[in-house]
Amino acid sequence: MPEGSFDLILCRNVVFTYFAPGLQRVMIQRIASCLNAGGFLVLGAHETLPPNASGFSRTEACEQIWQRASTGDGR
Numbered sequence: 001m002p003e004g005s006f007d008l009i010l011c012r013n014v015v016f017t018y019f020a021p022g023l024q025r026v027m028i029q030r031i032a033s034c035l036n037a038g039g040f041l042v043l044g045a046h047e048t049l050p051p052n053a054s055g056f057s058r059t060e061a062c063e064q065i066w067q068r069a070s071t072g073d074g075r
Contacts, residue, residue: 001034004034005034007036007039007040008042009035009039009040009042012042013044016047017047021050025052028050028052032055032068037068038069038070039068040059040065040066040067041067041068042066044064045064053066056068
């Protein structure tokens with residue numbers, strides 16, 4: 001995974017399709033740590049986030065676009 005913080009992460013048809021549930025949980029935590037508050041995560045058409053993916057909500061525009069919650073501290 002590249003270093004840095006991002007406003008947009010595209011993660012389509014890999015992690016949440018082929019990875020085992022335990023690895024999916026690890027990866028969503030890593031993705032969340034790289035995604036800025038208010039940033040967007042785009043998944044593939046047949047994917048969804050694992051149950052422990054707190055801090056994300058689906059956008060109204062598309063079921064496959066998730067937004068990371070704002071932290072309230074400007075991050």
